[in-house]
Amino acid sequence: MSRADTTAELRDEGPVRGVGAVGEAAPVRAVRPLWSLGLLRNELLTTLRRWRTLALLAVLAAVPVLIGVAVRIETGGAAAHGGGDGGGQGPAFLAQITNNGLFLVFTALAATLPVFLPLAVGVVAGDAIAGEASAGTLRYLLVAPAGRTRLLLTKYATVLAFCLVATLVVAVSALAMGVLLFPLGDLTTISGTRIGFAEGLGRALLIALVVAASLTGLAALGLFVSTLTHSGVAAMATTVGLLITAQILEQVPQLHAIQPYLFPHYWLSFADLMREPVYWDGLVKNLELQALYAAVFGSAAWARFTTKDITA
Amino acid sequence: MDEAAAATETPPPASSPQEAGEEGAIRTRALTKRYRGGQLAVDGLDLTVPAGSVFGFLGPNGSGKTTTIRMLMGLIEPTSGTARVLGRPMPRHTRTVLPHVGALIEGPALYGFLSGRDNLLRQDAADPTADPRTRRARVAAALDRVGLAAAAGKKARAYSLGMKQRLGLAAALLQPRRLLVLDEPTNGLDPQGMREIRTLVRELASDGTTVFLSSHLLDEIEQVCTHAAVMARGRLVVQGPVADLAAGARGRLVVTTPDPAEAARVLKEQGAGDVTADGDRVSGEPPERDLAEVTAALVTAGVRVRGLGIERASLEDAFVALTGEGFDVAG
Numbered sequence A: 001m002s003r004a005d006t007t008a009e010l011r012d013e014g015p016v017r018g019v020g021a022v023g024e025a026a027p028v029r030a031v032r033p034l035w036s037l038g039l040l041r042n043e044l045l046t047t048l049r050r051w052r053t054l055a056l057l058a059v060l061a062a063v064p065v066l067i068g069v070a071v072r073i074e075t076g077g078a079a080a081h082g083g084g085d086g087g088g089q090g091p092a093f094l095a096q097i098t099n100n101g102l103f104l105v106f107t108a109l110a111a112t113l114p115v116f117l118p119l120a121v122g123v124v125a126g127d128a129i130a131g132e133a134s135a136g137t138l139r140y141l142l143v144a145p146a147g148r149t150r151l152l153l154t155k156y157a158t159v160l161a162f163c164l165v166a167t168l169v170v171a172v173s174a175l176a177m178g179v180l181l182f183p184l185g186d187l188t189t190i191s192g193t194r195i196g197f198a199e200g201l202g203r204a205l206l207i208a209l210v211v212a213a214s215l216t217g218l219a220a221l222g223l224f225v226s227t228l229t230h231s232g233v234a235a236m237a238t239t240v241g242l243l244i245t246a247q248i249l250e251q252v253p254q255l256h257a258i259q260p261y262l263f264p265h266y267w268l269s270f271a272d273l274m275r276e277p278v279y280w281d282g283l284v285k286n287l288e289l290q291a292l293y294a295a296v297f298g299s300a301a302w303a304r305f306t307t308k309d310i311t312a
Numbered sequence B: 001m002d003e004a005a006a007a008t009e010t011p012p013p014a015s016s017p018q019e020a021g022e023e024g025a026i027r028t029r030a031l032t033k034r035y036r037g038g039q040l041a042v043d044g045l046d047l048t049v050p051a052g053s054v055f056g057f058l059g060p061n062g063s064g065k066t067t068t069i070r071m072l073m074g075l076i077e078p079t080s081g082t083a084r085v086l087g088r089p090m091p092r093h094t095r096t097v098l099p100h101v102g103a104l105i106e107g108p109a110l111y112g113f114l115s116g117r118d119n120l121l122r123q124d125a126a127d128p129t130a131d132p133r134t135r136r137a138r139v140a141a142a143l144d145r146v147g148l149a150a151a152a153g154k155k156a157r158a159y160s161l162g163m164k165q166r167l168g169l170a171a172a173l174l175q176p177r178r179l180l181v182l183d184e185p186t187n188g189l190d191p192q193g194m195r196e197i198r199t200l201v202r203e204l205a206s207d208g209t210t211v212f213l214s215s216h217l218l219d220e221i222e223q224v225c226t227h228a229a230v231m232a233r234g235r236l237v238v239q240g241p242v243a244d245l246a247a248g249a250r251g252r253l254v255v256t257t258p259d260p261a262e263a264a265r266v267l268k269e270q271g272a273g274d275v276t277a278d279g280d281r282v283s284g285e286p287p288e289r290d291l292a293e294v295t296a297a298l299v300t301a302g303v304r305v306r307g308l309g310i311e312r313a314s315l316e317d318a319f320v321a322l323t324g325e326g327f328d329v330a331g
């Protein structure tokens, strides 16, 4: 039922006859590839028009504002105190914000990647199929007929688009705050070399793309969970629960053997894009892991959704 | 009644079963569904819906009507048996068959945060065979057809039950269809709405659309349907032209008289079964013999007769006779 009917199949059995009207042989309505994209367009618009989506994006946009204002207030009186607290990758960026507003972009992405961004993606992905099922609209999409494979692909593409939009919202909000509150100029990479502002901006965009790509594994996982239940809330809660579980497991040293297989394991490797030269190892591993999750859970979601009884 | 008489030859002579036109708009063979919980919802259903008919699908609550419709629409997989819709096996051919089918299944389902119009635009965008260039016009026409044009811009969350039902119907009418499957379409509608639906169904049927209609409202079925089938506990009890079904339940002999006791005695003597007297009305199952003789016997016995006749059984009588009087839903 998942398989697209090809025109070859049509020829096998002859066209659907105009059984309604006597003697009338109406033409078979053909599937146009371009028309098929209409659903994707509608899905993107529908998702972006939901009050819930807008609320999530608003929260994400607020994070860089809060960080920016906090840093500004903190350092307002006592001028730049030498950023000595290296340690984690996040704080390394944080200390530099007062010197260069562009660092607010890196800081905001580092701050939202562990929790806020994946939370938002988990909500949207978990709701993708299960939300339609609980509203009953899934059966009408399927008799339209949207086609199960096409609907699933449309939903995944939309969740991926949301990953990108959510990340860009954080980045753009951070950039705006950075420009507003702090000086701009050349920046110092983690390796200590200096790069120009334009190149820094390019790296910021690249980092945003890598952060968005880091969320694709979770998106596939959420979509799979979404095919398992008829309750949108249950699917969202489960997806977010899995995210939190993975993040906790990341913190348990005894579990280092399985940690490289947890989807958040290489998330913070995006900071390596700020090295000179760029240190690709972690970045590549991250993307490989996300692709693995997307393949495994995408296939599982497909296998489940194309054979599932839709009774809601 | 002319409509019913015209469509009496069921099933159509199956000279070549490959011809979709010959095999009916819907045809199921031993269609069976057992839900995962073990509930046998549909049990060996052999249903034939003639092309061009308005087909009433009747049955008490829980008798398997919606389950059957879900299988026909490819939403659930039959446990065994086959279903063909517009001449093609389902659920294998959902992609080619369903663009020609408009459906309302178990009530409407809407996106509350979208307007009525946007709900239909989305439904139409989901169909890859629907031309986006004519989308807006078709949506407007469908809204107009169900009387929702004025409320099209309102958020669907603010729709009343009947308005939602109308919007669901509009979604089924976005394209010219060969088959309409309507699961309880008049649920929640006001009397005008019901009338409009009946008119709409007749209109569509006269254009050659086959309409498959499930309902509990037997009046409604009797008024619009040419054919009907009755389900009970997942099994098909009977199917055929509506006129035949109603005729299947025998009418009752009714005598109106100021002497009910005497009349009842005479009717029993004359061979009428199940004789009951209610005020000046005495009724019973008509005896085999000529009614003229019954009348003569009544008069001879000195019964003063005001009226005597056969009351034709309604579809409701037929339905109750077929599915039982009990009110409780079968488990």
Ligand SMILES: Nc1ncnc2c1ncn2[C@@H]1O[C@H](COP(=O)(O)OP(=O)(O)OP(=O)(O)O)[C@@H](O)[C@H]1O
Binding pocket: A311, B035, B036, B037, B039, B040, B041, B059, B060, B061, B062, B063, B064, B065, B066, B067, B068, B330, B331
């Ligand atoms: N998703 C489900 N899982 C398990 N059993 C189900 C499910 N849906 C329906 N059933 C059972 O299948 C039987 C038939 O249900 P169905 O919904 O087809 O009845 P119906 O004829 O449409 O009833 P109604 O007139 O009330 O709409 C019932 O006994 C019901 O309990």
Ligand SMILES: [Mg+2]
Binding pocket: B065, B066, B067, B106, B183
């Ligand atoms: Mg039902």
